[in-house]
Amino acid sequence: MVKPTNIVWHDSEVTKEHRRLQKGHKSAIIWFTGLSGSGKSTISVALEKALYTKGFHTYRLDGDNVRHGLNNNLGFSPDDRSENIRRIGEVAKLMVDAGLFTLTAFISPYLEDRNQVRNLVEQDEFIEIYVKASLDTCEQRDPKGLYKKARLGEIKSFTGIDAPYEEPDRAEIVIDTNQLGIDESVEVIMAYLRENRYIS
Numbered sequence: 001m002v003k004p005t006n007i008v009w010h011d012s013e014v015t016k017e018h019r020r021l022q023k024g025h026k027s028a029i030i031w032f033t034g035l036s037g038s039g040k041s042t043i044s045v046a047l048e049k050a051l052y053t054k055g056f057h058t059y060r061l062d063g064d065n066v067r068h069g070l071n072n073n074l075g076f077s078p079d080d081r082s083e084n085i086r087r088i089g090e091v092a093k094l095m096v097d098a099g100l101f102t103l104t105a106f107i108s109p110y111l112e113d114r115n116q117v118r119n120l121v122e123q124d125e126f127i128e129i130y131v132k133a134s135l136d137t138c139e140q141r142d143p144k145g146l147y148k149k150a151r152l153g154e155i156k157s158f159t160g161i162d163a164p165y166e167e168p169d170r171a172e173i174v175i176d177t178n179q180l181g182i183d184e185s186v187e188v189i190m191a192y193l194r195e196n197r198y199i200s
Contacts, residue, residue, distance in 0.1 A: 019097075025198065027095075027125070029126050035165055037142055037147070041063075041105045046186045059103070063107065077157065109166060175189075
């Protein structure tokens, strides 16, 4: 595809800093990654509620939800997975500029894809949370019945079964859901946000 050359960025008089001042807190991408069934979506929902209850401005992007609309033309090939994450990264970047905490819950199995999103924003605007659980644990939970289908060959290229998952090499937070429950996991993240002055 040939990229057009006649596109110019148009700046706004209202900046990210203005929006943050209005909202009273920093903005950042809070990126949940991990195997299907690890607890990414569940924890992100609980974290969003905790932040909202305290008056912080948020929006949550979930893997399945986004594939209903923005990314409904993408499959699960390696190239489509990468494009899925690229689009989400660009949307999340816009939301950071809007002054929001943007919570994203995606398997996002490839290191390179996650690092590309990290590099879209400033150094302190990407918080990677590795929601860690063993494959055995995730298969036992199997909330959507996907592992069972993958084991039966009904789903191809399923992460953890016949497609790879590359663990984060520099996650800001690791949540082991073999050990921590939902409330404990949320408190770990809230403590990180307080200690690093994202919220007061």
